Amino acid sequence: MSQEPVEAAAEVTEEALEGRRRSWVIDVRPLRGVAYRRMWVGNGVAYFGFQFTSVAVPVEMFAITRSSAWVGLLGLAALIPLLIFGLWGGAAADVVDRRKLLLASSTLAWSATAGLLAQALVGLRSPVVLLVLTAVQSAGFAISSPARQAIIPRIVPAALVPAANTLAYTTTTAGGVLGPLAAGLIFGAWSTDAGVTIAYAVDAALFTVSFWATWRLPPIPPVHDDGVTARPTAGLRGIADGLRFLGTQPVLLLSFAVDIVAMVLAMPRALFPEIAENRFDGGSAVGWLFAAVAIGSVLGGLTSGWIGRVKRQGVALVLAVVGWGIAVGLAGLAPSLWLMVLLLAVGGAADLVSAVYRQSILQTFAPDRLRGRLQGVFTVVVAGGPRLGDLRAGATADLTGPAASWAGGGFAAAGLAVVLALAFPALLRYRPPADPGDQLVDADDRHHADADGNR
Template sequence: MGGDRRGWRRHAIDLSPLEHRDYRRLWAGNAIAFVGFQVTAVAVPVEIYDITGSSFWVGMMGAVGLVPLVVFGLWGGAVADALDRRRVLLLGSVTMWLTTLGLLVHSLLGVESVAVLLALVALQSAAFAVVGSTRGAIIPRVVPPEKIAAANTLGFTTSNVSMMAGPLLAALIITQVSLSAAYALDAVLYLAALYAAARLPSLPPLGEISAPGLRSVIDGLAFIATRPVLLVSFAVDIVAMVFAMPRALFPARAEELGGDAAVGWLFAALAIGAVVAGATSGWVGRVQRQGVALVAAIVVWGLAVAGAGLAGNLWLAVFLLAVGGAADLVSAVYRQTMLQTYAPDEMRGRMQGVFIVVVAGGPRLGDVRAGTTAAAVGVQASWVGGGLLCAAVVLLALAVPTFRRYRAPTATDPQPSADPT
């Protein structure tokens, strides 16, 4: 019995990063706030559709949010490298909270202005980019190097829990109470993130400081371009999302697998798999060959997606998508951890800014790829072919020696070599 318990602990999610007070506050604050963020992510499109009756205007949310996400992801990372990261995180968090209050006031007053809603979405997207890039750069300052992978696993797992719970909670509140109540809940829950940011210690920049302008952003991109480990880690993520993200094909596939009820399960399957993987992720932090592990996880992602496209019934498709979601969580942990530990502290904000841009932009490009390919060759060919192509192309990353040999840092070797060769 004792041996069974010890074996379970080795595979259960590693909670040891929560022993560090500042990380514990950040994790808890973000976990609580992200539930509200997901509620608002449902409420805004519902409100826009109620006002316009048009899916076109709902789709415009993605367009108006993408540009500020890219711009402020890159610029916000540069700011996080030049200023006290606590202050940058707090400013970005306050801005996000104020946008939620703006949505609440707009709803309470019954203004029904799509222009105002889209403007608030753009502002929220900009603030989200700054907050995300800064928080990612803070993690290596509040936990030891050997715990960064576990800290990232905790963060990604709770985010996926919120991605499941938030929309369900939003549907309940919107249908049983009101849109205003949904925004109010988000505003209240986001206070947890504000508290966590406010309680951080001062986190001034370390090393060489660059003014947060265009030159600083270009320096960050040049740093990535001359470091094969970082360049390949971004490249494999883009391959995974552009070639194999099947999200845009879910509605069409659902018609074959059960209609409206099926589409909800298809959308939920990836998050379900990610949560299960997070709950059993104790082994993730013990893997040293993180470059090879990252490629293996993306190969599993591509093959699982391809298998789901071939599945003849809903539950097999959901199971295979859940396997893909589990692999995606593992790959996300390794990509984030490599980025946080390989780059020096004075570059981490800019690296996280690029990470935010790639993570948010990749799936959008994947939607475009999947939709246009499906129009040309059919849904199944687009879905299955994309997954197989992803699994094949990502193996090319192993041809890069520094990436193939990359190992996670340890407590005695906290900063891996940044040798660009």
């Protein structure tokens, strides 16, 4: 009796099992594009460096003031520039070359990092200076973020936008794991003054990789939906056009609303320095707390092959936000550092899922001529929410204690997200369009020679 049918069946079964395994592994197809691959590398390295600063600034502020309320004010200092420059940066991204805008705004952010390093070197120890430099750094981020995100649908095929966003979030959150852990080791080995100086120096050095990646991008000029180069419409009129469009799109409004709920109520970041010092005797504990959410995001991203196949993206987004709130709430009640880290990691995995769907819904829902402006609103919401969360957590911790501020906010976020989703079901009904028809940019190594846009 021939063994060929048996062997063929075995091969089919093996192929099916391999396909099933691959379906859970992160989709790396966007990395085949040169332009996206350069952005991915540059952003990942730069974000790893930024994590040193994101830990060092609140640690330095708490060391100077001994108050979580002052640490929470860092969120307010970052929020105000986000509100102003996030909207303007989004409008500018629709009317100028996005590559050039990204270079200019990145320079502004780097100058703030250099300022943080300088004040640490001279031992200034001024909370006001920390607030000002945080605001400048936030302004640079607010301008660069809409341009960076609006570039992605132009350099990868539309069907790969969720995969590209997943890769980006996974890589940056990997930096969010390694950066805080490395910062925690620094603060465990050196004094606070020496630790913050080293942290700022590392960030300033690694940020140069992001400059290189942006410089090597091809020109990304603005276009109308019909592919014709757009005339400038920046300023208040351009911002108003984007807000007017947003006001007619309940799906986008609701996706922003649930994110605001999640970040404002359930972001315990401002409490990490106090919890680490008072409950876990300081040292590297602060690094583990700052890294915990990112650890979960990385693990979620590495097993995210299923994300691009989900059609009920609105439902998945709401469930992810609810999962985030519950995990954060339980973490606030955890009696040990490792249980707290584990629960925050679970929340981080849920946060990655919600972040990918929020970004993908926006990028495929909005026409390219408005994409920068809507990314500006997205930046204000997504980056501004955690800053408001820092302010809320720090202020309520002084009144109720850090544990109540932390846990209560998490559970409240989960409950309010459910209420919003049921009261306004447009988001629950959302499914992605079959073909958004985005215009793509094909990039290769030759683009560097013409990077100034002269063709």
